[in-house]
Amino acid sequence: MEDTIIPPPRELKGKRLYGYSMGDLGMMLSNMFGGVYIFQYYVYTINLDASLVSIGVSVQMLVSAIFGIIFGVIIDNKKPGKLGKRRPFLLIGLPVWFITSILTWFPPVAPEGNTLYFPTAIYFWVTILIRSISRSLLFNVYLSMLPEQSQTSKNRESVAAVRSAFSIIASVLALMFPLIIQSLLEDPKNAEWWKPSGKIVLFFIPIIGIGLAIFGLISVLLVFFAVDESFYKTNNNYISEKVSLKARIVQMGKPIRNNNFRYLILSGFFGGIAGKIVGQLVFPFQINVLNITSFGFYSYILISFFGKFAWYAFWMKMRKRNHIMKSYSTALVLSIIASFLGTLFFINFIPIEFQMVLYIITWSTMLGSMYSFPLFSIPLTAAMIHDAAEKSDEPDIDIAISRISGSYYGLAQFVRSLGPATASLFIGFVLAGQNKNNPYLIIMLFCSIGIFYLVYLILIKRIKVKHISFFDQPTIEEEKEKTIA
Secondary structure, X not given: OOOXXXXXXXXXXXXXXXXXXXHHHHHHHHHHHHHHHHHHHHHHOOXXXXXXXXXXXXXXXXXXXXXXXXXXXXXXXXXXXXXXXXHHHHHHHHHHHHHHHHHOOOOOOOOOOOOOXXXXXXXXXXXXXXXXXXXXXXXXXXXXXXXXXXXXXXXXXXXXXXXXXXXXXXXXXXXXXXXHHHHOOOOXXXXXXXXXXXXXXXXXXXXXXXXXXXXXXXXHHHHHHHOOOOHHHHOOOOOOOOOOHHHHHHHHHHHHHOHHHHHHHHHHHHHXXXXXXXXXXXXHHHHHHOOOOHHHXXXXXXXXXXXXXXXXXXXXXXXHHOOHHHHHHHHHHHHHHHHHHHHHHHOXXXXXHHHHHHHHHHHHHHHHHHOOOHHHHXXXXXXXXXXXXXXXXXXXXXXXXXXXXXXXXXXXXXXXXXXXXXXXXXXXXXXXXXXXXXHHHHHHHHHHHHHHHHHHHHHHOOOOOOOOOOOOOOOHHHHHHOOOO
16 A cells, blocks of 8 residues: 655745745835825825725725625635746736726826815726735735645744745835825825815826736736746645525635634724724824935934834844744734723823924824734734644645635635725715814824724734744644653
8 A cells, every 4th residue: 555645735935935925015006005194195286085995995995895705705615727826816906906096096186175076086986996906816816826836834934934024124115105105295285186285296296006907917926937836736635616596695605604703804994994093194293293205204214114123123033032922912902002002192281302202102103013913913823724624624724724725714804804994984974074184183093003902912812822832832843842841
């Protein structure tokens, strides 16, 4: 009787590791640029009312979330072809995402005195809706590849570290470009399209949008070539199954019954609300609370760059010394404290020097912790999927993961998208009309972030999962060999 040769666990290393992780740099760079500046661009330059912009952003997030689940199930049940199982979907979604990522920055302007101009609103809604659906496909494919491509805990941690670093770089660059443009404006508070400052915005921002879309296109192609799905050809146990619509709906519901995963995706919902508020307040906070002009906008670039990387290095050390959940919880606690410190901005008589120190402390802590969350959430999510695959009836772990990965990531993307959608509506209606320049409402929104992170923390504390190995934890193989003391 022949012995069955078990192939070694697959890992992403070297060029393949960085090629795969480019998705977090290229796609995230373009998406973050839109996420942090599209509200500012359409409300303060294109002259569209904040409520209409927020409705569009929220609806596209909800639609994207729904399609995230649908795409996840479709991808899970696709029969592997010459190009693999998931890789071909990158080529399907990429052209649509690329074109709409450019068109978003070329809307018809709303006339002076008519912020409720529906031709502009409809153009905005349609372009971001199509863009978000294609983006949903790309991200679902990108994320659901990880459990199959990286099968060891240590390698998942390496992937998480590189992806987190790339996400930080993307966030810094995505904000740096519009901040440079803002610094060129004579009157940042009055940058409507018919005014001199607005004309500068209308000229440069679309150029930046085109450049970032091209970079995103190249990055997705790098992901495509970095991922190897040839193992499907050598896996004789793999059988493609046709699943009915009813069975697909049932498949979508399976991750919900996983208690740990349910806590994780619910935490992602509240984290999504907090993150969206942070992103959309960057420019209103600088302009209307701190009254920053000209080169003062560069202060945020320094805060963003040094704050994020300093905290990133700190959390990299912390996660090696402590249990993953302890480090994760500590990062959330610091974000909560930083948000509540924002109440000090309500005090009118404090010197501008103190305001700037407070600004540096609160925003750098918030941003640094927020962009370090993937160091914990990425391996945590992959571990949960691995754990669910082991508990399934399918004996082949590769097949089990391939059948559930898309559903898990699709559901996670769905719930996570509900957070920013909710936040966008919240911000849009709070800052509608003349309220868009109200500093007290902007400060209130900033302080509300701490409440959402507090709920996030409560949910994270309830998670217990294996398949996570840090320096104080044994790997799965070591766990089997370990004797009970």
